[in-house]
Amino acid sequence: xxxxxxxxxxxxxxxxxxxxxxxxxxxxxxxxxxxxxxxxxxxxxxxxxxxxxxxxxxxxxxxxxxxxxxxxxxxxxxxxxxxxxxxxxxxxxxxxxxxxxxxxxxxxxxxxxxxxxxxxxxxxxxxxxxxxxxxxxxxxxxxxxxxxxxxxxxxxxxxxxxxxxxxxxxxxxxxxxxxxxxxxxxxxxxxxxxxxxxxxxxxxxxxxxxxxxxxxxxxxxxxxxxxxxxxxxxxxxxxxxxxxxxxxxxxxxxxxxxxxxxxxxxxxxxxxxxxxxxxx
Numbered sequence: 001x002x003x004x005x006x007x008x009x010x011x012x013x014x015x016x017x018x019x020x021x022x023x024x025x026x027x028x029x030x031x032x033x034x035x036x037x038x039x040x041x042x043x044x045x046x047x048x049x050x051x052x053x054x055x056x057x058x059x060x061x062x063x064x065x066x067x068x069x070x071x072x073x074x075x076x077x078x079x080x081x082x083x084x085x086x087x088x089x090x091x092x093x094x095x096x097x098x099x100x101x102x103x104x105x106x107x108x109x110x111x112x113x114x115x116x117x118x119x120x121x122x123x124x125x126x127x128x129x130x131x132x133x134x135x136x137x138x139x140x141x142x143x144x145x146x147x148x149x150x151x152x153x154x155x156x157x158x159x160x161x162x163x164x165x166x167x168x169x170x171x172x173x174x175x176x177x178x179x180x181x182x183x184x185x186x187x188x189x190x191x192x193x194x195x196x197x198x199x200x201x202x203x204x205x206x207x208x209x210x211x212x213x214x215x216x217x218x219x220x221x222x223x224x225x226x227x228x229x230x231x232x233x234x235x236x237x238x239x240x241x242x243x244x245x246x247x248x249x250x251x252x253x254x255x256x257x258x259x260x261x262x263x264x265x266x267x268x269x270x271x272x273x274x275x276x277x278x279x280x
Contacts, residue, residue, distance in 0.1 A: 002183040005063040012063035024054035034068035065181035078241025085249035100173035107181035107272035112279035119158035123242035127152030142223035200264035210243020
């Protein structure tokens with residue numbers, strides 16, 4: 001299934017995209033795409049519905065594909081070819097950092113370039129949405145705790161991230177720096193999360209054209225690893241790293257400016273399109 005949230009920010013309705021590309025209203029059956037609704041039993045109840053029996057919603061703004069996210073966890077330097085372009089070595093364990101949940105936005109919402117930004121950058125990433133609480137899970141059972149996948153844009157301000165004192169979080173958490181969606185695609189639709197094409201364009205020019213094949217640590221490894229240190233809860237999102245082609249890796253580096261348009265997508269998970277606007 002392709003689950004989504006449609007409507008004005010803060011007033012989104014839960015919905016699904018049917019086989020004909022029509023948006024169907026789920027609000028009579030679930031309060032939101034969150035919590036119990038994305039548990040294995042909740043997803044089974046939604047799957048049992050006849051989409052044609054659900055009211056059709058007019059196309060409109062698409063919100064973040066999941067609500068109630070308690071943790072937005074990111075994995076850094078998780079593509080061998082991306083690590084190489086940044087001059088970093090492949091880490092011996094996953095590099096974990098947090099992105100503030102206040103950064104979450106819809107897949108096509110305007111992204112604000114923060115005040116004082118010099119180096120706002122792009123990163124297409126595979127997002128993993130947790131469906132049930134995971135604690136101390138093995139790699140073999142890790143995918144049982146995944147509700148599905150989505151496109152995640154880990155927008156980054158590199159000067160804030162690496163040239164200011166402290167940790168990466170402040171370069172990753174600016175308002176609107178976390179577009180997710182358009183859909184939460186349930187895991188049964190994805191045969192292999194480690195074999196998905198990923199792409200990103202800036203003003204129509206392809207910058208990233210990679211694959212989840214080159215991830216150092218795969219989805220199952222990441223979910224298991226994180227669960228050794230913290231419980232993962234329904235609605236938590238894990239952004240799993242980016243392939244090469246980011247602005248900071250170019251020679252000379254290239255960064256986003258007011259008026260730039262970024263498009264990005266992942267095979268089977270849909271695409272996003274954002275205009276970047278200076279935050280006055």
